[in-house]
Structure formats: structure tokens, C-alpha cells
Amino acid sequence: MSATGIGPDRNSPGQHASRLCGKAFGAVMNVPEVPMRWAQSRLSGGRLGWLFVAPNLAVFALFSFLPVVIDIWFAVTGGSELLPQDRPYVGANNFSDLLTCGNYTDPNSCVRDLFWYGVWNTLEFVVIQVALMLGFSLLTAVVLNRKIVGRGFFRAVFFYPVLLSPVVVALIWKWILQRNGVANAAMEGLGAKPVEWLLNGTWAFSWTVFVSIWAHMGFYTLILLAGLQAIPADIYEAASMDAAPPWRVFRRLTLPLLMPSLIVVFVLGLIRAVQIFDEVYVLTGGGPGTATVYLVQYIYTTGFAQSVRQYGLASAASLLLAGVLLVLTLIQLRGMRSGERG
Amino acid sequence: MSRLLSLAGLLLASVPAFAATPALAADIRIACYSDGNECPATKTLAERFTQQNPDIKISIDEMPYKAILESLPVQLAAGNGPDIARITLPGPILKYLADMRSNLKDAAAYEANFGPQLAWLRNGKEDHGIYGLPTQTTVSAPIVNKTLFDQANVPIPAAGATWDDWVVALDKVAKATKTPNAFAIDRSGHRFAGPLISYGAKFFDANGTPAVVDDGFKAMASRYVGWAKDGSADKDVWVASGGGYRDAFEEFKNAKIVMYFSGSWQVHRLETQVGDGFEWLIASEPCGPASCSGMPGGAAFVTFKGSKSPKESARFLEWLGSDKIYAEYMAMTSNLPASAGVQKMGVTYHLTPAGNEAMKAFTADITKLSPVAYQLQGFPYSSSLLNPIADRLSQVMAGQLTLDQAYDRITSDVKDSMAAIKP
Structure with missing residues (x-):
């Protein structure tokens, strides 16, 4: 209670500690402000948005986009080697192999x-x-x-x-x-x-x-x-x-x-x-x-x-x-x- | 500046101290699969080896055979393979195998001891490398439920009996004892190659080029499909799964078949799992017009080029292959030795009388195998010839292909595989 007995005592050790914690929290939360202000001044228009999505895009590129690219490379190469650089280019042969059929309703007439x-x-x-x-x-x-x-x-x-x-x-x-x-x-x-x-x-x-x-x-x-x-x-x-x-x-x-x-x-x-x-x-x-x-x-x-x-x-x-x-x-x-x- | 000099002096002074400490232990990682108890037995011996060689640490990763077939090639291609692995099919990983000759104490003695099977790990006749240690010799042969034969009062076919004679006898036993099927062959092209060769299949043309389907092949393949269709052969073993290897040990163990065409690696399981459930024995190889052949085979511990401990790996395998240790290893795993020295010396197996008789019968069978069987086993890409056989004949049994279509598909599958290996 305060000295008047109406509200909490603003000088009590508990209040003091909580004010300190608040200040510390505020200081920590303000840390990104400096680089953000710098980025805002340098990246005008919608370019700042790209900065925010960049980490997500990097993860997406690494784990989703890159495998698709590798998959495409494997699809146009042949042989049994695993490493991409060891695989000979065969163009669309794999696709034509898969899609060549005498009669599409009879699998036994297909190459594959x-x-x-x-x-x-x-x-x-x-x-x-x-x-x-x-x-x-x-x-x-x-x-x-x-x-x-x-x-x-x-x-x-x-x-x-x-x-x-x-x-x-x-x-x-x-x-x-x-x-x-x-x-x-x-x-x-x-x-x-x-x-x-x-x-x-x-x-x-x-x-x-x-x-x-x-x-x-x-x-x-x-x-x-x-x-x-x-x-x-x-x-x-x-x-x-x-x-x-x-x-x-x-x-x-x-x-x-x-x-x-x-x-x-x-x-x-x-x-x-x-x-x-x-x-x-x-x-x-x-x-x-x-x-x-x-x-x-x-x-x-x-x-x-x-x-x-x-x-x-x-x-x-x-x-x-x-x-x-x-x-x-x-x-x-x-x-x-x-x-x-x- | 003076502080920097003091630090440098301290570092220099510590060099002899580091040099005096023993070398850091080399790690050997072994990827192992078991037919019976090969991995636990290897672990027991590896512990003894590391006690004698404290500079080497060995860890054994036991995994299913399927993992060796499917994951090991990818691990090796990615440069993340083990130092040693137990394998049966060198073809897909041939280029990753490391030649141990320079790391062996006595390569000539090693070659003399394991020569014939070392050739199975090589890439052609020009290759003289030593790539591993054969862990056993195997041979496929009929395993017979003697109790069912006795109950049916039918004599077990004698040496020289053809597959046709065998199936007649087995059908009689199955009928008399109400056994669901007369016999089963593991779903494996390797296992089926023995009967095929007996009926005249040659697998290679005069130039040594793979040519799987010939008259001998057709003679046996059509018979086997017929036996599967009329219920003599257990169709389930081949048809139920869409692909890959499947053995019929469970069917034999549970007396659901009278004869099981498998191989010498099953002795440990027969001893431990059939026990005194019924009497079993190894019979003579069934014959065909060409020969009375099963298939030779065997697994091997092989070393890899990517290993960081090639010397230590070779040291361990040379130790494991030394006559005394190898004989102990064979006794522990109930396997036939691949070592000429141990074959001469003999192995004292800790088996029941039936087990010991089985080992004698398998040993006798090895000497009677067709040269075609050895030629096929020595071909590094034999799995490319053998796998389509099981897959395509299963499709015939399932009613999806005719035999003629299956022959065409086997031929094209083999051609396709060989083309993919050498694009």
C-alpha cells in the first residue's frame, strides 16, 4: 500500500524491481529498432517485405525448390549413378520410355x-x-x-x-x-x-x-x-x-x-x-x-x-x-x- | 609480446608430451545383417580382437538384409558408408570396394585361402584385388521334413531323382499327411537358378554375354509355374508379395510344406527354431537332364574406399580370417567355411546329430554343382539376371502374364538393367 493507503507503494522494492524488469524488457525489444530503421531508410517501396520473408524463402528454396530441380535433372539423365554430375544426359528418353504403349489400356503392351x-x-x-x-x-x-x-x-x-x-x-x-x-x-x-x-x-x-x-x-x-x-x-x-x-x-x-x-x-x-x-x-x-x-x-x-x-x-x-x-x-x-x- | 612468446614456448614444450601419448583409437564401423547369428558372433569375436588391439574400436550396426540391399549403395554414393559391410551382391557397389592387398600382412596366403570366393567380389578376370573376407560358403539344397515322409510311408527320393520324381513323391506325402503344399522354393532368382541349371539353363551365351531365357530355362520355368498352379508348390511364397526376396522358412517350420528348397545358411534356424518339433534332413540335389545342381553362394565382409581406417579394417578381417579364429567363427554361426585351410582342418560344430549330418550333406553337395552355377555366381551383376525371374514368374502365377510374355519381359528386364549399368 502507498503512504496514503489508497494505492500500491511506488517505492517498494517489488515495484522497483518490476520497473527495472520493464525497462530491461523494453531495451531488449528495442534492439531490432536500429537495424530496422536503417533497413527502412535503405529499402524503399515493397522491398522491405522481401527482407522479412527471406529466411522462409531460403528454407523453401533449400528443401522444396532445390529437390524439384534435382528431380528434373535426374529425369533427363540416365544410368544408375546417384551423383548428378556422373549421370549422362538422355533428354526426354525416360518420359518417352514411360509413355510408350501399344495400347494404353493394356499394360503388357507398354515398354514400362x-x-x-x-x-x-x-x-x-x-x-x-x-x-x-x-x-x-x-x-x-x-x-x-x-x-x-x-x-x-x-x-x-x-x-x-x-x-x-x-x-x-x-x-x-x-x-x-x-x-x-x-x-x-x-x-x-x-x-x-x-x-x-x-x-x-x-x-x-x-x-x-x-x-x-x-x-x-x-x-x-x-x-x-x-x-x-x-x-x-x-x-x-x-x-x-x-x-x-x-x-x-x-x-x-x-x-x-x-x-x-x-x-x-x-x-x-x-x-x-x-x-x-x-x-x-x-x-x-x-x-x-x-x-x-x-x-x-x-x-x-x-x-x-x-x-x-x-x-x-x-x-x-x-x-x-x-x-x-x-x-x-x-x-x-x-x-x-x-x-x-x- | 613477452606473453605471446611464453605461450608459444608452452605449446612447443607440450609437443613431446602429446607425442608420447598412445595414438587415438581408430574406429571401424561395420554394417552387418544376419542369416542366423552372424552379427552377434562377429561382435563376440570383435570384442576379443579389440582387447588384443586396444588402438582399434569396432562398432557393429546390425540391420535387416533389405537395408543392406537398399540403403548401403545410397550411403556409399553419398560418401557416408561404413568401413566394412556384410554383403551378398557386390554388383551395385562394386566401384566402392577397396582393395586390401597393400594392407594385408600376407596377401598371398590370404589369396590362397579364400581364392575362389574372392573372385566373386571382382569386376572381371583382369581384376586381381582382394576386397573382403568371405564369411561362409553356401549351397542351396532340399531340406526335407522326414517325419512327414515317415508318416506317409513314402521313401525319400534317392540321389539322381529328377525334380519330376521329387514332386510326385512330395505330392504323395502331402496328400497322405494333409499338408497344405508339397514344397516351396524361396522367392529368389538365386534359389531358383539351381533347378533351372539342372534343366539345362545356361544363363550366358558362348561369348559370356547374359542370355537368360533358353530351352532349359523354359523347361523348368513352365514346370514350376504348373506346380504352383496345381498347388504342389506353395504359390503364396512367390505371389503374395509384389517383389523382392521372401523365404519359406516359416512354412517349413510350421510343417505347412514337406520340402523346402533353401540353403546351408538355414541350419542355425533349423537347429534353434525347429528343434525336436520334427525330424529334418538335407537330401541330395534334385536332378534334371543337364545336372543335379543347386547354387553356390556366400556372404562376405567387404571394405570400402571411403573408409578412414583402411589399415585397421584389413587388420581385423585378416585376423578374423586366420584359421583358428575363422574355424571358431564357422562353429559359432553353423556355416560352411570358405577358407581352404579351415576346410582341411575341419570345423567342430556345436550342433545336434541332425545338424552335423546336414553340414556333411551340404559339404558333399558343393562338389557336385554345375560349372554354370559357378559362372553365374561369379558374374558381379548376377542379381540383374536373377531378380526379374522371380518377379515375372510371380506375375504368371498370379495370372497377369503368360509364360511367353514373361520370357520376353525377363529378356527385356535383363537388357534394361545391363544398359543402365553401362549407359
């Missing part, structure tokens, strides 16, 4: 048949997986948005697989689905014949779709759930006063208002599906035969897992994949912007 197996498998996977993922995520989000018993528990259950590492997810399912796995043991226990879950091409492909949906659905459900909860409740109240049937409410109100979230989920899911690799590589290794070889696995195998590494082919394939992903990202950005405007 495994690349085309990867392309077609990936395309099939993307169409089926994204459609199912979107449908199941939407259904789950709508159900979890209702006032049901144990809603918090079910939300946690659906989100839990997202927390697992893809390798762990794949190992769990491999343990279940392999020839002597849990699923077949259960079937034999029930007197049924074991099924070649991962030995039959159709089954193996279906399981890669299922496992991928199981592992990632929780994340997309969460986005859609947030979108659903952002829809104002009074709109539904108005619809209920008009005695609108539930399906019509869903189709005419919920879906249009959820569209921005749906677009985000669709494009994120699409990009993730095109990049599918880790879970499938551990679960099936691309087998049986090439039934579950996807594009990223082709790139990895060609570049890193063969006795003779064909870095040029792998880089060319990765650039083609990057082109596809770039288009998808632009669609996502456009969708998000139109969502913001809407």
Missing part, C-alpha cells in the same frame, strides 16, 4: 508395363476409395452430429485409427488377413474354408481400399462434423416449422451448406489416394503379382529397391505424378476460394 500397372491400379483405387470414403465419412458425420447415446465415445472410436502409424495399421490388418491369420483361423473355427484374402488379386485390391478407408475416415469425418456444426440451427428450425421432410432438408439445406467442407474433403482425399503407398506396401507389397502396385510404389521400387537403381525413370514418373497432384491442388484452391466467396 509396371508403370502402367501402377497407373491403372492407382486410377481404379482413387475412383473407388474416394467415392466410398466420401460417402462413409458423410454418413458417419451426419450420424455423429445427432444426439445419440455415447456420441463422444463413437466419435473417439472413428477417429482412433487416424492416430495410428500407417505401418502399424498395415501390420494389424496383415496379421488378420494373411493366409494363417486371424480371419482364416476364425473361419476355420466356424467350419468354413479359409479364403486367400491377400493371394487373390480382387480380394487384395478390395482390402487395400477397405484398410485405407478404415485408417483415414476419422479425419475426414471430423472435418465434415465441424462443417455440420457450423450450419446455423435456426435454418433447421425454420425447415421443421415448414414441416419439410428429413431427406429434403438434407438435400436442400445440409448438402449445399456443407459443400465447402465436402470439397475440401474430396480434394484432400483425392490427393491422399493418389499418393497411396505406405499401408499397401506393408500389407501386400504390391502383390499378388502386380494387383496392388500403385504409382508411388513403382517410383520407390524403380529408384530404390531394385538391384540396378533407375533413378531417371523414377524421377520422370515422380514428375508426372507431381503434375497430377498440382492439378488436384489447383482444383482444391479454386474450390476453397469459391467456397469463401459463396
Whole structure:
């Protein structure tokens, strides 16, 4: 208290110390002022902004832009040498090798048949997986948005697989689905014949779709759930006063208002599906035969897992994949912007 | 100024003191994979070596075989490789191998001891370098579940029996004992090369140029695909994975197959994991019209040009390769010796009677292998010839290629690999 007893004593040791700390803090915070004033005087117009973003740009250049440049160099060079200077220039040979086919729908007629197996498998996977993922995520989000018993528990259950590492997810399912796995043991226990879950091409492909949906659905459900909860409740109240049937409410109100979230989920899911690799590589290794070889696995195998590494082919394939992903990202950005405007 | 002079004087005076201290220990880093217990055994012996040579420190990084195949070439290209690594396929890393001759005490004796297998690490006949220490000789051969044969009351095919005879006998046993499959071969072109050679595959033309697909190759490949399709051979081992190596030891250990075509490096696992679960033995090599051949092979510790301790690395490997230590190493790892001296001296294995019989059978098999098998093993890029075989025949088994398409693909894959090696 002060000597008058009204406010704090300005001369107490505590106040003195806090004033000193304040001054010290101010002095430290003012340190950048001198160089900043100097920079302001020298860098006119918008040039000062470049100074601020320079560290970020340097990091971006080093870890994002430079690898792309190196990737392009590898794509136009051949041989099996790793060091860029040791690689002979081959121009567009790697691209033409990848893209030469007698009939594009028959991988066996292509110079690089495994690349085309990867392309077609990936395309099939993307169409089926994204459609199912979107449908199941939407259904789950709508159900979890209702006032049901144990809603918090079910939300946690659906989100839990997202927390697992893809390798762990794949190992769990491999343990279940392999020839002597849990699923077949259960079937034999029930007197049924074991099924070649991962030995039959159709089954193996279906399981890669299922496992991928199981592992990632929780994340997309969460986005859609947030979108659903952002829809104002009074709109539904108005619809209920008009005695609108539930399906019509869903189709005419919920879906249009959820569209921005749906677009985000669709494009994120699409990009993730095109990049599918880790879970499938551990679960099936691309087998049986090439039934579950996807594009990223082709790139990895060609570049890193063969006795003779064909870095040029792998880089060319990765650039083609990057082109596809770039288009998808632009669609996502456009969708998000139109969502913001809407 | 006087203070500066005093400091300089102090530094000069300290030079003899530093010179008198023992040299700093040289570090040797070994990248090691195990078929059985090779890495722990190497570590035990390395500890003994470092006790005798306190100026050398050895650290062993044990890693999966896949890491040796996939990561080691990249590490070496980036100049960040180990000093020594245990490898089976020198081709992809041939140019990084360091010639140890100048660092060996007695290079001639070393050459005399390990000669034939040292040639497998060389880049052609003109190359006379010594690049490492062979850690074993291996040979592929049939490992048979004798208990199942006894239960089925079927005699084990005798020496001279063809693969066709074998499969007939194995099918009988599998049917009688309700074993899911008659046999399995590791998913490995190297393993399958033995049967291919037995049926007349030559792998090289008259000029020594790789020519994998010929009539002998087709004779065995079509048989094997047929056996996989009718369930005699365990298709899962080859088809389930999209690529790479996969062994069938688990299937044999769990009595899911009657015969397992693998090799001598499995003895340690057979001893420790099958134990007295059932009786097993090594049978004679199945035959074809051309020969009764498996494939020779072996791993080696090799040294690298980028090593900062080339002398110490050579010193360690020369010590490890000395007859007494090498014999102990073979006994510890249950491997067949690659050293002529130790082969003469003999190895006292600490194995069960079945294990000892197996070692005798494998040793006998080595002498009967086809010269084609040795020529193939000695080709530094043999993996470029062998890997497409497993991959493409797996596609045939999965119904994605016809045999003729697979032959064309194997031919083009080999051509492609060879072109990439020498652009």
C-alpha cells in the first residue's frame, strides 16, 4: 500500500524491481529498432517485405525448390549413378520410355508395363476409395452430429485409427488377413474354408481400399462434423416449422451448406489416394503379382529397391505424378476460394 | 609480446608430451545383417580382437538384409558408408570396394585361402584385388521334413531323382499327411537358378554375354509355374508379395510344406527354431537332364574406399580370417567355411546329430554343382539376371502374364538393367 493507503507503494522494492524488469524488457525489444530503421531508410517501396520473408524463402528454396530441380535433372539423365554430375544426359528418353504403349489400356503392351500397372491400379483405387470414403465419412458425420447415446465415445472410436502409424495399421490388418491369420483361423473355427484374402488379386485390391478407408475416415469425418456444426440451427428450425421432410432438408439445406467442407474433403482425399503407398506396401507389397502396385510404389521400387537403381525413370514418373497432384491442388484452391466467396 | 612468446614456448614444450601419448583409437564401423547369428558372433569375436588391439574400436550396426540391399549403395554414393559391410551382391557397389592387398600382412596366403570366393567380389578376370573376407560358403539344397515322409510311408527320393520324381513323391506325402503344399522354393532368382541349371539353363551365351531365357530355362520355368498352379508348390511364397526376396522358412517350420528348397545358411534356424518339433534332413540335389545342381553362394565382409581406417579394417578381417579364429567363427554361426585351410582342418560344430549330418550333406553337395552355377555366381551383376525371374514368374502365377510374355519381359528386364549399368 502507498503512504496514503489508497494505492500500491511506488517505492517498494517489488515495484522497483518490476520497473527495472520493464525497462530491461523494453531495451531488449528495442534492439531490432536500429537495424530496422536503417533497413527502412535503405529499402524503399515493397522491398522491405522481401527482407522479412527471406529466411522462409531460403528454407523453401533449400528443401522444396532445390529437390524439384534435382528431380528434373535426374529425369533427363540416365544410368544408375546417384551423383548428378556422373549421370549422362538422355533428354526426354525416360518420359518417352514411360509413355510408350501399344495400347494404353493394356499394360503388357507398354515398354514400362509396371508403370502402367501402377497407373491403372492407382486410377481404379482413387475412383473407388474416394467415392466410398466420401460417402462413409458423410454418413458417419451426419450420424455423429445427432444426439445419440455415447456420441463422444463413437466419435473417439472413428477417429482412433487416424492416430495410428500407417505401418502399424498395415501390420494389424496383415496379421488378420494373411493366409494363417486371424480371419482364416476364425473361419476355420466356424467350419468354413479359409479364403486367400491377400493371394487373390480382387480380394487384395478390395482390402487395400477397405484398410485405407478404415485408417483415414476419422479425419475426414471430423472435418465434415465441424462443417455440420457450423450450419446455423435456426435454418433447421425454420425447415421443421415448414414441416419439410428429413431427406429434403438434407438435400436442400445440409448438402449445399456443407459443400465447402465436402470439397475440401474430396480434394484432400483425392490427393491422399493418389499418393497411396505406405499401408499397401506393408500389407501386400504390391502383390499378388502386380494387383496392388500403385504409382508411388513403382517410383520407390524403380529408384530404390531394385538391384540396378533407375533413378531417371523414377524421377520422370515422380514428375508426372507431381503434375497430377498440382492439378488436384489447383482444383482444391479454386474450390476453397469459391467456397469463401459463396 | 613477452606473453605471446611464453605461450608459444608452452605449446612447443607440450609437443613431446602429446607425442608420447598412445595414438587415438581408430574406429571401424561395420554394417552387418544376419542369416542366423552372424552379427552377434562377429561382435563376440570383435570384442576379443579389440582387447588384443586396444588402438582399434569396432562398432557393429546390425540391420535387416533389405537395408543392406537398399540403403548401403545410397550411403556409399553419398560418401557416408561404413568401413566394412556384410554383403551378398557386390554388383551395385562394386566401384566402392577397396582393395586390401597393400594392407594385408600376407596377401598371398590370404589369396590362397579364400581364392575362389574372392573372385566373386571382382569386376572381371583382369581384376586381381582382394576386397573382403568371405564369411561362409553356401549351397542351396532340399531340406526335407522326414517325419512327414515317415508318416506317409513314402521313401525319400534317392540321389539322381529328377525334380519330376521329387514332386510326385512330395505330392504323395502331402496328400497322405494333409499338408497344405508339397514344397516351396524361396522367392529368389538365386534359389531358383539351381533347378533351372539342372534343366539345362545356361544363363550366358558362348561369348559370356547374359542370355537368360533358353530351352532349359523354359523347361523348368513352365514346370514350376504348373506346380504352383496345381498347388504342389506353395504359390503364396512367390505371389503374395509384389517383389523382392521372401523365404519359406516359416512354412517349413510350421510343417505347412514337406520340402523346402533353401540353403546351408538355414541350419542355425533349423537347429534353434525347429528343434525336436520334427525330424529334418538335407537330401541330395534334385536332378534334371543337364545336372543335379543347386547354387553356390556366400556372404562376405567387404571394405570400402571411403573408409578412414583402411589399415585397421584389413587388420581385423585378416585376423578374423586366420584359421583358428575363422574355424571358431564357422562353429559359432553353423556355416560352411570358405577358407581352404579351415576346410582341411575341419570345423567342430556345436550342433545336434541332425545338424552335423546336414553340414556333411551340404559339404558333399558343393562338389557336385554345375560349372554354370559357378559362372553365374561369379558374374558381379548376377542379381540383374536373377531378380526379374522371380518377379515375372510371380506375375504368371498370379495370372497377369503368360509364360511367353514373361520370357520376353525377363529378356527385356535383363537388357534394361545391363544398359543402365553401362549407359
